[in-house]
Amino acid sequence: MDEQQQSYLMTYEEWVAxxxxxPEAVASLPEDTACVDGAGTVHYSGVTWSGTMTAAEARQRLDFRVDPC
Structure with missing residues (x-):
């Protein structure tokens, strides 16, 4: 498993904070695209979902490399 995709058990305090x-899973299809802008915001465009996310969210959710916009 890729290091960025590993999960861990949160403490209750971490969860509250x-x-x-x-967890949220969004299917990635071959036609889906994503790029990261200079501010670190990831712009995702796909059939199942389109929008923005943080770089941390992208590391958790996307199974492909995100290149600069």
Whole structure:
């Protein structure tokens, strides 16, 4: 497993401090694209979902390399 995709058990305190996050899976299809701008925001465009995310979210959710915009 890629180091960026590894998960860990959060403590309850970490979970509360992170505003109670929950796993979210978004399917990536071959036609989907993503790029990261100079501010570190990832712009994703796909059939199932389009929008922006942080670099940390992209490392958790995307299974492909994100190049600069």
């Amino acid at each position: 992170a505003d109670f996050p929950r």
